[in-house]
Amino acid sequence: MNDTATVTQIYQGDAALREQFRNLLAGDRRLSQATLAKEVGISPTTLNQWLNGKYAGDNEGVEVKLRIWIEADTHRRESSSQMPEAPSFVPTQTAMRVLGALSYAKIASDIAVIYGGAGLGKSSACVQFREQMPNVWIATMAPSTAGVVTALEEICDALSLTPGGGARRMSRAIAKRVRDTRGLLIIDEAQHLSVAALDEIRSIHDATEIGVALVGNDGVFARMAGGRNAQQLDRLYSRVGKKLRLAASSEQDVTEIIKAWGVDDIKCRAALVAVAREGGHLRRLTKTLRLASMHAAADGGRPICCEDVRAAINELMEGAR
Template sequence: MLINQIKQMMADKELTQTQVAKECGFSAGALSSFLKGTYKGDNDKLEAALQSWLDGQTQKTAVFVSAPDFVNTPTASKIFADLDFVKMFGKMGVVYGASGVGKTQSARQYTKQNNNVWMITARPSICTINEVLYEMALELGISDAPKRAGKLSRMLKTKLSGTKGLMIIDEADHLPLKVLEEIRILQEDSEVGFMLIGNDKVYTQMQGGFNQQHQFARLWSRNAKKQSVQKNSKQDIDAVAKAWSIDLSDSKLMNALYTIGQSAGSLRALTNYLQLAGLTAQARGEGITLPLILSAQKQMEC
């Protein structure tokens, strides 16, 4: 029976009714009624949409090779340690460096694993004081947050104070000095940890270029932790390869992974290649080999 199949798939993949309804294009209320057998609308249309969704999920389960949810690499462990420090002591820190080395994924995993850790992402549309403070408020569960910066700041100070928590701001290189100063003051007033994550630009902005004088001095001196991650180590690549069940004793294959994983984009690119290679490997009923990885690399770089 379709209802039982839908319920089983939701249980197996730990999906909520809201998620399934959104993917099928109708309301969570309609799905809830259907699963209870009380839906009064067009049951044929809804059943067709659910059957199509179920078929898609079954196909994914059969042929799709996904990346491991998270690989705890040595680099990730270092980032975790810095996040622990700024959270424990209510300090401000920055993790900066090349893209694709695992900074964001490490921060997301840390957020999942720890209480009172919140994470927002700055971007061109979220880089003013109002927008950044409002994003923090939403992350903290303040659904009726005001739009005025002053009121927002006071509300956030009250909400954060005493939590012994940590606010992580990813893509912080988008933030100008005025916003960084607002964050510094909020961090000091609330006495919770703040970690800024981004590329090298966030480091130079907080440093004031190469000049630590004048308006940048207060900001720069508050940074208790400064972690640079410019590329991944061979140990990082080993951890990723092990997570994908690759034979680490195959020196030719591993040397190729080191070359890929320590170049621009590093772990992100390597994971993409492994995912595509894994699809082919599974279809053939074999393990991931060097030719499959190189073929995936060639396809994705075209």
């Protein structure tokens, strides 16, 4: 009898911990068993058997890993709740120019090229446009998606299509999905794409008359206008109906973002404008304001002052050294 009880105890493990994880999985739709198992460092089968009290292996070893994970997750959630959130989309002058170019491409079923330095808010404006308008999809490229097949796979993901089957099959599936939608396909970080991938996107536009926005750094347009690949991209270049170059953030951009963060101290403005003029532009400004707001929150939740801004700037400068 004692042997049977001992075996049952080993197989069942910690019932309270099991119930805690069952409730966690049931209450968080973003957390699947597969994701949890990967983060914990066990197999999905092991986790499933443990949750059902049927795991015949080392229950204590599994539970040690689960306790470590839940402690780390609790700490992460507590830290996230203390982290000041950036204001929702700020309609700066630059952002409105991006929205205007995207709107043109969608309404006219044309191709727009939006290009300029990093940190100017191009990507956030694209996300805002997608949230405001129907049938807008964003495919974000990377060095690993430079080729035709990998670029089409990324576009399939954006369209909630199952990628695979080769370039021709994916291109047809994409065309079928977007045709007659009067939608807009946004290709973010488009500078990573090869000539062949850019031409494939051009052919999808030709076949479906869907609007296309190529968004990225200066290299996106330079390659079409006068780079060594200009001749190979002449068919794409000739179809561009809207070109928007963003050289730098404007002083009005900076003012709007400072207001959105609730900074009332006028003496801070010069320092923050200088931050926005450095590499990273508005992105660096937002990082500075977020860090400054953490200093203010730690000091009783008061408004951001110049001391907070200076401390944030110094910390970010130290991190960059």
